[in-house]
Amino acid sequence: METEFVQLGRVLLHAYARRDYHAVDRLAKNYLAAAENFRESPNYGNAIHQANTLLGLMELRHGRIDRATEYLLESARTPGSPQLKSLGPSMLLAESLLAAGQTNAVEEYLRDCRKLWRLSFGTLRRWRRQISRGRIPNFGANRSYLIDYKSFG
Secondary structure (H helix, E strand, O other): OHHHHHHHHHHHHHHHHOOOHHHHHHHHHHHHHHHHHHOOOOOHHHHHHHHHHHHHHHHHHOOOHHHHHHHHHHHOOOOOOHHHHHHOOOOHHHHHHHHOOOHHHHHHHHHHHOOOOOOOOOHHHHHHHHHHOOOOOOOHHHHOOOOOOOOOO
């Protein structure tokens, strides 16, 4: 059963890589629903983060900035995972929302991510400082982390 759950996440990430956005929307919603049956799984936190991030990106593609912002904040409302704790969350949606002028939401997201990314070594604080100065940080590997199927699963 759990292998099917993990496989659903891989299929979702592959659909995003292929830019099959119709499938991404459907698969991300299915992944969120399936996650509720795997709350004890070490992949549960990743599922919540990944699905909400991708749903937010889909909303942004349709110009629905408010909905994309909601998904960004939901993506940080996860109990975390070993990957989130050590390497941190995806910043792809956050970066896109910064470009759309949503600095307050992204700063809130970064504050919420403190409980997820315990090994950030001040990176979250540095990014918030850059944003408060009107800059878009270089999110580096965190742009694609947990979203690129080649680096996850």
